[in-house]
Amino acid sequence: MFFFISKIIAFLLSPYTWLFGGILYLLKKLWNTPYKRWMLGFTIFAYVISNSFLVDEVVRAWEYNDDNIYLKTTKYDLAIVLGGMGRIDERQQRFDFTYSGDRLFQTLPLYFQKRVGKILITGGSGSISKPNQREAIYIKKYLKSISVPDSNIIIENNSKNTYENAVFTKHILDSLEFKGSILLVTSSFHMRRSLAIFNKAGYKNVTPYVTNKISGLRKYEIDHCLIPNVEAVETLNIILHEMFGYMTYKAKGYL
Numbered sequence: 001m002f003f004f005i006s007k008i009i010a011f012l013l014s015p016y017t018w019l020f021g022g023i024l025y026l027l028k029k030l031w032n033t034p035y036k037r038w039m040l041g042f043t044i045f046a047y048v049i050s051n052s053f054l055v056d057e058v059v060r061a062w063e064y065n066d067d068n069i070y071l072k073t074t075k076y077d078l079a080i081v082l083g084g085m086g087r088i089d090e091r092q093q094r095f096d097f098t099y100s101g102d103r104l105f106q107t108l109p110l111y112f113q114k115r116v117g118k119i120l121i122t123g124g125s126g127s128i129s130k131p132n133q134r135e136a137i138y139i140k141k142y143l144k145s146i147s148v149p150d151s152n153i154i155i156e157n158n159s160k161n162t163y164e165n166a167v168f169t170k171h172i173l174d175s176l177e178f179k180g181s182i183l184l185v186t187s188s189f190h191m192r193r194s195l196a197i198f199n200k201a202g203y204k205n206v207t208p209y210v211t212n213k214i215s216g217l218r219k220y221e222i223d224h225c226l227i228p229n230v231e232a233v234e235t236l237n238i239i240l241h242e243m244f245g246y247m248t249y250k251a252k253g254y255l
Contacts (some may be wrong), residue, residue: 016230020046050228053219055236060215062239064191069183069209070106076207077180078154078173079107079116082165082194083123083135095138100187102212104139107185111148116183119143120154120172122165134158162194162245163254166201182206188213189239193246196255214238 023043030039048054081104086097097104110116121143123135136155143153156172159165182203186194188210195208214235219225249255 014230016050016228016233020050020228047228049236050230050232051225052223052227052229052232053225055232055239056215056218056224059189059235059239062192062243063188063213063215064195064208064210065188066191066208066210069207070110073115074207075115075117075181076110076183077117078120078178079110079118079183079185079209080120080122080169080198081107082162082184082186082190083121083139083159084126085123085135085139088133088135088138090133095135095142100212103185103187106209106211107183108146110183111152117180118152118154119148120156120169122156122159122169124156124158124160124164126160162190162197163249165194166198166203170201170203180205183209185209185211187211189242193242193249193255196246197249200255 023039023046027039027043030036085101085103086095088094089096104121107116107119111119121136121139123139125131125134127133134157136157140153140155144150154172154176156165156169159168182205184191184195184198184203184206191208191210195206198206223229246255
């Protein structure tokens with residue numbers, strides 16, 4: 001009983017529940033006015049973008065699916081892990097992993113199982129005001145703290161976007177005369193663009209490995225299919241941002 005009550009309370013406390021409730025109230029108040037159609041359209045829009053089932057379908061169509069690499073025994077000489085995995089804690093001078101930190105945490109088991117020889121972290125600073133706070137440097141410190149030897153860590157810490165991830169990393173690998181197999185690791189929603197960029201940059205023998213997948217098996221539960229959820233709005237924002245990024249990179253000739 002407590003479980004169900006906690007779910008109801010969580011729903012009622014959500015700011016989006018208040019917002020959507022306010023939209024329904026305005027719709028009722030404006031129903032017999034000239035603004036009826038506008039308000040009805042806005043209400044439908046607010047419901048659609050917050051419907052978890054509908055958003056999941058959009059995500060499912062966009063997300064890249066790999067070939068169940070985790071369940072296999074294939075070995076790779078190098079794992080290239082794309083940055084954007086968190087933020088730097090200036091006070092403690094450490095790296096705080098966020099949602100996309102799954103890129104690294106899915107790679108580490110493969111490394112410790114000796115399915116990956118070396119780990120390359122690519123990512124500089126995404127901050128205009130703090131260009132010296134470079135992600136790859138902090139992640140290297142983290143890797144060394146969990147007993148990954150310096151000899152098995154390569155970093156590229158100048159890139160600011162996915163295109164630079166690919167190009168700058170290619171310069172490093174070419175300088176090392178690297179010719180081995182590569183496991184490209186990034187989030188499932190980001191892989192479609194990343195793989196296309198890396199292929200265009202001239203990489204050979206690259207296998208995609210997706211992490212932090214958003215969509216799973218289709219669910220037909222009442223709350224998932226019918227009840228508005230602010231997390232669906234956040235997810236849709238991520239996917240639309242990635243789609244726009246893909247089209248922009250396509251127009252610029254990066255992929």
